[in-house]
Amino acid sequence: MNEMIRSLGKESRLSTVGGIDCDLHPASPATTTLLPYLDDYWRETFVMRGVDRLSLAMTSSPAHAPINVRADWRAKSGFAGDTLETVRSQALDPFGTRLAICNVLHGSMIMHSDDMAAALCGAVNEWLAREWLGKEPRLRGSIAVSAQNAELAVAEIEKRADDNRFVQVLILAQNDEPLGRRRYWPIYEAAARNKLPVCIHAGGSNRHAPTATGWPSFFVEAYVAQGSIFESQLLSLVAEGVFHKIPELKVVFAESGFTWLPSFFWRADKTWRGVRAETPWVTEQPSDIVKRHVRFTLQPVEAPLETDALVRTLAHIDCDDILLFSTDYPHAQFEGLNALPAALGETLARKIMIDNPLATYPRIAADFGKEVSK
Amino acid sequence: MARHVVAKVDELDIGKSKLVKVAGRDIALFNVKGEFFAIANRCPHEGADLCRGQMVGLAESDEPGQYRMTRHGELVRCPWHGWEFDIRTGKSWCDPARTRVKSFDVSVASGGALVEGPYQAETFPVSIDEDYVVVEI
Numbered sequence: 001m002n003e004m005i006r007s008l009g010k011e012s013r014l015s016t017v018g019g020i021d022c023d024l025h026p027a028s029p030a031t032t033t034l035l036p037y038l039d040d041y042w043r044e045t046f047v048m049r050g051v052d053r054l055s056l057a058m059t060s061s062p063a064h065a066p067i068n069v070r071a072d073w074r075a076k077s078g079f080a081g082d083t084l085e086t087v088r089s090q091a092l093d094p095f096g097t098r099l100a101i102c103n104v105l106h107g108s109m110i111m112h113s114d115d116m117a118a119a120l121c122g123a124v125n126e127w128l129a130r131e132w133l134g135k136e137p138r139l140r141g142s143i144a145v146s147a148q149n150a151e152l153a154v155a156e157i158e159k160r161a162d163d164n165r166f167v168q169v170l171i172l173a174q175n176d177e178p179l180g181r182r183r184y185w186p187i188y189e190a191a192a193r194n195k196l197p198v199c200i201h202a203g204g205s206n207r208h209a210p211t212a213t214g215w216p217s218f219f220v221e222a223y224v225a226q227g228s229i230f231e232s233q234l235l236s237l238v239a240e241g242v243f244h245k246i247p248e249l250k251v252v253f254a255e256s257g258f259t260w261l262p263s264f265f266w267r268a269d270k271t272w273r274g275v276r277a278e279t280p281w282v283t284e285q286p287s288d289i290v291k292r293h294v295r296f297t298l299q300p301v302e303a304p305l306e307t308d309a310l311v312r313t314l315a316h317i318d319c320d321d322i323l324l325f326s327t328d329y330p331h332a333q334f335e336g337l338n339a340l341p342a343a344l345g346e347t348l349a350r351k352i353m354i355d356n357p358l359a360t361y362p363r364i365a366a367d368f369g370k371e372v373s374k
Numbered sequence: 375m376a377r378h379v380v381a382k383v384d385e386l387d388i389g390k391s392k393l394v395k396v397a398g399r400d401i402a403l404f405n406v407k408g409e410f411f412a413i414a415n416r417c418p419h420e421g422a423d424l425c426r427g428q429m430v431g432l433a434e435s436d437e438p439g440q441y442r443m444t445r446h447g448e449l450v451r452c453p454w455h456g457w458e459f460d461i462r463t464g465k466s467w468c469d470p471a472r473t474r475v476k477s478f479d480v481s482v483a484s485g486g487a488l489v490e491g492p493y494q495a496e497t498f499p500v501s502i503d504e505d506y507v508v509v510e511i
């Protein structure tokens with residue numbers, strides 16, 4: 001166990017000032033808001049077909065579910081984070097955030113039509129660039145793409161790649177197939193080529209039941225099931241050899257939780273030893289590959305409030321590079337400004353807030369480098 | 375170190391393995407393409423008999439989707455959970471530095487040479503017309 005982890009759990013209230021928030025959600029834009037960012041074909045057909053009157057927010061994160069908007073952040077509209085002003089006054093200023101990465105959770109990433117998905121993703125990204133990134137220098141963006149059609153996703157990545165305010169590619173955790181499959185590799189290759197990590201965010205298309213045993217009845221089941229969805233995706237990426245094929249690739253799991261990692265590591269490493277000949281390109285135990293290539297946003301911390309339990313979990317994970325600070329604004333994951341659990345301790349908290357994001361996001365590191373040399 | 379006669383050469387065909395007991399130890403003896411090797415029989419994981427494992431090749435790959443099988447029959451897969459051990463060295467494939475079994479020097483000697491000693495046949499009758507597998511412990 002390393003020193004940093006051993007000394008955890010001493011401090012009480014940890015400051016978030018100067019941190020890089022790696023998962024912040026501006027409210028998903030209304031379809032009418034996106035119309036100006038669509039080309040004339042899609043604009044007209046959307047209006048003709050009444051699509052502009054539909055909400056294309058994702059059903060996997062319903063805005064009115066209490067967990068999706070913290071009560072004190074919910075505006076009269078029922079949403080949170082729907083204006084730049086609220087994001088500044090609720091998510092940036094109080095935390096003293098230095099930079100925040102905006103993940104817009106919009107249904108564009110999971111449309112059945114490849115072309116409509118690509119058009120909408122393009123619109124969301126353009127809207128994000130103009131209405132948010134262009135107006136607030138503390139904000140960075142994720143290039144939302146639909147993983148369903150890799151060719152169109154790559155085109156969108158290449159189109160935005162010169163804009164350094166976009167710092168990662170965004171896809172969702174639930175897709176048509178496990179994310180290690182080769183059909184998705186062009187997306188990962190394009191991302192790595194452009195120094196963009198791939199963020200895999202909780203949620204998705206629900207084209208498969210969110211649990212491996214079938215459709216659950218209740219929100220609590222679908223929500224908790226995200227953990228096992230991420231476990232499956234993590235192992236798929238490792239087993240299919242994505243990181244062997246694209247060694248520069250960094251993947252960020254957002255809103256995946258991370259306290260399931262110890263048992264995942266034990267189980268994956270142990271099983272790998274017995275069946276590794278099936279995937280001979282996997283020449284290291286899965287946990288080592290994950291620790292090198294995959295990062296996890298901090299919130300939600302699905303741990304009990306007792307400091308000791310989280311300290312023990314971190315000790316089992318035994319890798320202080322793996323977490324990235326996030327508030328997950330406006331989701332209700334903690335009270336007040338307590339985005340950093342006390343168990344982290346000051347040194348690790350700092351690493352999670354600054355060093356780990358800088359090591360993960362080359363474009364943010366380049367920005368910081370410029371500021372330092374000024 | 376003593377030399378122990380553990381088997382007749384023609385008792386163990388190519389690609390086969392056998393448990394032998396030498397100086398109170400259980401040893402797994404293998405015939406790999408006509409060469410004999412001996413490693414401790416007890417799997418360091420949970421104690422399965424390595425002499426009962428399948429003798430397999432080494433699966434390797436340069437990239438996902440490409441498969442290469444080399445060193446045919448030179449590894450043994452533990453019969454319980456499938457960990458692979460290099461029959462030549464006793465080292466496991468997945469964790470060669472820490473997970474390994476002891477390997478012993480093995481030679482083949484004619485009965486004539488053995489009768490001149492020094493060797494320990496224990497309960498093993500040696501005849502001068504045959505060849506024997508000798509393990510050094």
Ligand code: FES
Nearest residue numbers: 417419420452455
């Ligand atoms: S006992 Fe040999 S691999 Fe488990």
